[in-house]
Amino acid sequence: xxxxxxxxxxxxxxxxxxxxxxxxxxxxxxxxxxxxxxxxxxxxxxxxxxxxxxxxxxxxxxxxxxxxxxxxxxxxxxxxxxxxxxxxxxxxxxxxxxxxxxxxxxxxxxxxxxxxxxxxxxxxxxxxxxxxxxxxxxxxxxxxxxxxxxxxxxxxxxxxxxxxxxxxxxxxxxxxxxxxxxxxxxxxxxxxxxxxxxxxxxxxxxxxxxxxxxxxxxxxxxxxxxxxxxxxxxxxxxxxxxxxxxxxxxxxxxxxxxxxxxxxxxxxxxxxxxxxxxxxxxxxxxxxxxxxxxxxxxxxxxxxxxxxxxxxxxxxxxxxxxxx
Numbered sequence: 001x002x003x004x005x006x007x008x009x010x011x012x013x014x015x016x017x018x019x020x021x022x023x024x025x026x027x028x029x030x031x032x033x034x035x036x037x038x039x040x041x042x043x044x045x046x047x048x049x050x051x052x053x054x055x056x057x058x059x060x061x062x063x064x065x066x067x068x069x070x071x072x073x074x075x076x077x078x079x080x081x082x083x084x085x086x087x088x089x090x091x092x093x094x095x096x097x098x099x100x101x102x103x104x105x106x107x108x109x110x111x112x113x114x115x116x117x118x119x120x121x122x123x124x125x126x127x128x129x130x131x132x133x134x135x136x137x138x139x140x141x142x143x144x145x146x147x148x149x150x151x152x153x154x155x156x157x158x159x160x161x162x163x164x165x166x167x168x169x170x171x172x173x174x175x176x177x178x179x180x181x182x183x184x185x186x187x188x189x190x191x192x193x194x195x196x197x198x199x200x201x202x203x204x205x206x207x208x209x210x211x212x213x214x215x216x217x218x219x220x221x222x223x224x225x226x227x228x229x230x231x232x233x234x235x236x237x238x239x240x241x242x243x244x245x246x247x248x249x250x251x252x253x254x255x256x257x258x259x260x261x262x263x264x265x266x267x268x269x270x271x272x273x274x275x276x277x278x279x280x281x282x283x284x285x286x287x288x289x290x291x292x293x294x295x296x297x298x299x300x301x302x303x304x305x306x307x308x309x310x311x312x313x314x315x316x317x318x319x320x321x322x323x324x
Contacts, residue, residue, distance in 0.1 A: 001112065001235055005029045005066040007053060007101060008073035009046070012182045013116070013174075013226065015039040017070060018046050020227045031062045032073070038316070039181050054093060059100035060107060068234050069113045071101050077188035079211075082120075082151040083277040086187070091150035098158040102165060112168040114234045117159045119175045119246065120152030124280050133217045133250035133282035138173065138242050138289050148280060159242055170239050172230060175246025175285045179223030179305065180312045191253065192220060196310050199260035200317065202269040208261060211276025214254035219285045221247040222305035225297070232294055240293040246285030247299050256306070263307050264314070 004021050008014040009030025022028045022045040029047040051058040053073050063069050074097065075090040076082070082090065098115070105113050122136045123145020134141075147153045162169035178192030185197075195210070202208045229245045254271065261269050287297060300308075 001026070001068040003027045003029075003065060003067045004070070004234075005031060005063060005068070006046075006070045006072065007031045007062060008071070009043065009048075010035045010039060011072060013177060013223065013230075014070070014072045015042045015181050016179070016223045017072070017227050017230055018043055020231060022046050024231070029066070042181060053097045053100055056100045056103065059097075059104040063101065063104045063108050063110050066108075067111055069101070069105060069110055070230065070234060071098070071113055071115045073097050073101070076151065077183075078190035078194070079277045079279040081188055082149045083279065087150045091154045094151070094154045095157070098154070098161065102161055102169070105169070106166060110167060112170070112234065113162070113165070114170045114172060114230065115158055115162050116230075117171050117173045117242065118152060118155040119173060119244075119283060119285070120148035121156035121159060121173065122147065122152075122283070124148050124152075127280035127283045130213070130215045130281050131217070133284040135248070135284045135286040136244070137286040138244060142242065163242070168239070170233055171242035172233055172245045173242055174226070175221060175244060176218045177221050177223055177226045179309050181223070182309070184313055184316075191218075192256070192306075192309070193313075195253070195257050196260050196306065196313055199257065199264050199266060199269075200310065200314055202261060202266045203264055205269075206266070207270045207272060208257055209272050209274050210253050210257055211274060212253070212278035214252060214257070214271070214273050215281070216253050216278050217250040217282040217284070218253075219247040219250045219283075220256070220302055220305065221245070222300040222308070225299045229290070229297070236294065238293050240289050243289050243293065244285050244287060245290070246287070248285050248287050250282060250284040251302065256302075259303060260306055260310060263303070263310050
């Protein structure tokens, strides 16, 4: 698997993955429709192609000659993104991209593909009880129920297409990831980056706002651990079927917020809940299938992961002007 192509390589996960693969000595090509300047350094050593994968010909050009393709390309954002007006056009775009990529890999004779699905593909019916996060299992919770929004429906459909592909198409079901290079401004920002930036701002404002009750529960995987697993999934001979890539051990939004405030030295800041989109109330990740195929995992702690992320964010904040 020397020649590796990362579709969506300009994004948060894609840029981190491409950086790791290049450091490991692979011949890496990254493909995206646009490039974020803050991720430019991470892509040093990678060839770049600027392509719109909603075009079938562009998809064929993107995968041509690759031994391994990581398909991370998607129009996506946080809970406000796909619980609002963006969900419909984004779902259409994502469906086109995935169909084009799978068709292109079939035509090009791509030996192996890794498709990043999402925990949003799981049945939402069992994720609505506050304080009781179910450990979502690939074998039990993917074949029934209602995925989360159009985004989740498309991610489940992509998973099923990969299961029927006439080549080695593997599926990573990604749970909440966070860390360096993540979007930390604008509508596409996800909760980990939003709460981290709010905690940094609370040093001066003395206040941090959370959407909903703050009781929503998720598990969080630092990007370095996520990349480790994506590399294993792509390079290993073993593949147990669609497999979770996430951390076990769900915590509430309030717990994450208080941890971030403590880490930035603003533990006394006021924590306020306000109305806003929240998604499902609670979910956790079952890693049994992963560990059965690839062995036990040892993930970075939530505290250490957010400490790294907050330090990265803090170093990118615009220095405040000091008036004599």
